[in-house]
Amino acid sequence: MRLTICGSSPAWADPGGACSGYLVSEAGTNLLIDCGNGALAYARKVCSLLELSAVFLTHMHGDHTADLLCLAYALRHGWQRPEPLPVWGPKTMAATLRTLARGACADPNIFDEVFALHVYEATEGGRPAVVQPEHRLTIGALTLTMASVPHSISTVAVDVRADSGARFTLSADCGPNQTLPVLARDTRLLLCEATAADSDSDVHLSGAGAGEIATAANAQSLLLVHYTGELREHLLKQAAATFKGEIDAAYAGLQIEL
Ligand SMILES: [Zn+2]
Numbered sequence: 460m461r462l463t464i465c466g467s468s469p470a471w472a473d474p475g476g477a478c479s480g481y482l483v484s485e486a487g488t489n490l491l492i493d494c495g496n497g498a499l500a501y502a503r504k505v506c507s508l509l510e511l512s513a514v515f516l517t518h519m520h521g522d523h524t525a526d527l528l529c530l531a532y533a534l535r536h537g538w539q540r541p542e543p544l545p546v547w548g549p550k551t552m553a554a555t556l557r558t559l560a561r562g563a564c565a566d567p568n569i570f571d572e573v574f575a576l577h578v579y580e581a582t583e584g585g586r587p588a589v590v591q592p593e594h595r596l597t598i599g600a601l602t603l604t605m606a607s608v609p610h611s612i613s614t615v616a617v618d619v620r621a622d623s624g625a626r627f628t629l630s631a632d633c634g635p636n637q638t639l640p641v642l643a644r645d646t647r648l649l650l651c652e653a654t655a656a657d658s659d660s661d662v663h664l665s666g667a668g669a670g671e672i673a674t675a676a677n678a679q680s681l682l683l684v685h686y687t688g689e690l691r692e693h694l695l696k697q698a699a700a701t702f703k704g705e706i707d708a709a710y711a712g713l714q715i716e717l
């Protein structure tokens with residue numbers, strides 16, 4: 460499994476960076492998790508828009524979805540696919556996209572035309588151990604498990620596995636919680652958000668909070684994501700105080716073999 464970081468900035472992009480996007484490539488499957496502003500350009504360095512298998516959205520905030528509009532333009536006018544591109548998201552996805560299209564595009568139905576929209580089910584926050592089949596999703600060569608995490612809108616963390624045994628877990632945007640350590644138990648790599656500068660808030664984690672979750676999950680390694688570049692060293696230092704495994708901070712274009 461190859462993981463490409465297509466964007467690791469928080470709500471606004473660092474110079475030369477992009478907002479949330481994670482491309483997972485495994486046995487011919489290319490899954491883009493989140494599609495924040497600028498992420499598509501980095502994904503296209505790895506696979507063409509015709510080779511993209513699906514998009515998965517952790518939640519509908521703009522820094523995770525803004526490039527969907529540009530992707531829709533591309534699929535309509537430049538890269539016509541034989542079938543609509545599957546896009547998985549929360550229950551609010553269709554209504555949110557329709558509102559976006561009405562405000563930003565002459566055609567309010569553009570998303571319905573180029574995307575096949577699918578809604579996923581997540582485990583309830585705090586009860587991720589009770590995973591039912593509907594909480595799992597198979598997309599090509601990948602199996603995803605979703606669990607609700609606390610954020611300002613409905614959001615899921617996601618655990619991604621391949622038959623080869625390769626695995627990573629993505630926190631999405633979240634405040635402190637007991638759900639993520641269970642979902643990420645013994646994971647090879649935890650991608651954890653570190654948006655908050657000094658201490659956790661209800662909806663975002665600090666570097667220390669990310670380290671605490673990595674420790675509670677017994678993760679092998681921790682990669683900070685969704686952080687602003689100016690805070691990189693500060694957040695890494697915070698995380699090192701609460702997690703004793705390998706720690707690094709992501710940047711757009713980083714590739715990891717798992
Ligand atoms: Zn968010």
Ligand SMILES: [Zn+2]
Pocket residue numbers: 469470479520522523632685
């Ligand atoms: Zn975000």
